Amino acid sequence: MPKSVLRKTLHGFRPYVPGEQPPDGAGWVKLNTNESPLPPSPKVIEAIKSAANDALRLYPSPNAAPARVAIARRFGLAPEQVTVGNGGDELIELCFRAFADAGERVAFPTPTYPLLEPLCRIHEAIPSTHPTETFDELPPSLGLDPSPLKFIVNPNSPTGALFSAEHVEAAVIASSGVVAIDEAYVDFASLSALGLLAHHDNVVLLRTFSKSYGLAGMRIGFALGSGEIIEALDSVKDSYNVDRLAIAAAVAAIEDEEHHRMLVDEVVGNRTALADSLARMGFQVVPSSTNFVFARPPRPALEVAEALRERQILVRHYDREPIAGWIRITVGTREQHEKLLAALKEIL
């Protein structure tokens, strides 16, 4: 195939190389994509196993109805205020489909989730970026931006910082278009924008089961918003975007609040310990409201990331301003942290 057919690529896209696997198997300490260090609830595994039956010959519920109902119940909303997607990433993409036409602007503060820029290119939308002066301050210019679609990732990635509830609400009030608040990491934070749904019908919250429910491998996320916004997202989604096993997993996960709490508490405890250890080793550490720690090592980030990789430890490093020189480390288990810190002692 001629090379020129490759016109659009999403962040992280690499051509498939036969036989090549990402080094995430046994022996590797994988702290680069913010997965959960703990497994999902045993009730989720049971639910998936019992959904793996003859009914798989049938398409799933087009509305992922059982999951919508369970998620709505959990958040005290109507099922019409919930939609379910193939991961939070699909829901972000649905926002582009529903709310930004080609040539229109899509606004977001930077630095932020690196998927937004390539999605702008694919949808032929124009990124309207608002650089943050400090990682935890939402630029006031974002609210004044007339774009029909805005994203606020809160807590933010890759910085792990939390924008204040007041600033987020001010941006929502000042916006005439839709404001999508990506709350992928919200369960690890001290506040959420859930309360805004009662007063602002231009807000949609995007959530995921990938992080605080330990279900990155199932690919399930959900959106919460007004009936009108949810209808707009549903009108542009694929007919059967969430499969039967994922629906069963979502219901069991959202209903096992005890396991969810345990997982979040463990990650938050390990996060504090990791951040403290890194600070003691001379890293500049951003206070984290997520399941990762964003830190600037006292040596060039690329060298540190490569030296860790040689020791079978994966972290994410950044080489583009304003975050060149920083690395992002997913919060892992205590054993993983011991290996990481021992390796850093050798490297630094």
Ligand SMILES: Cc1ncc(COP(=O)(O)O)c(C=O)c1O
């Ligand atoms: C900010 C942010 N939003 C959304 C997602 C999407 O997660 P998923 O598609 O696994 O639900 C991620 C994943 O890393 C993320 O960092």
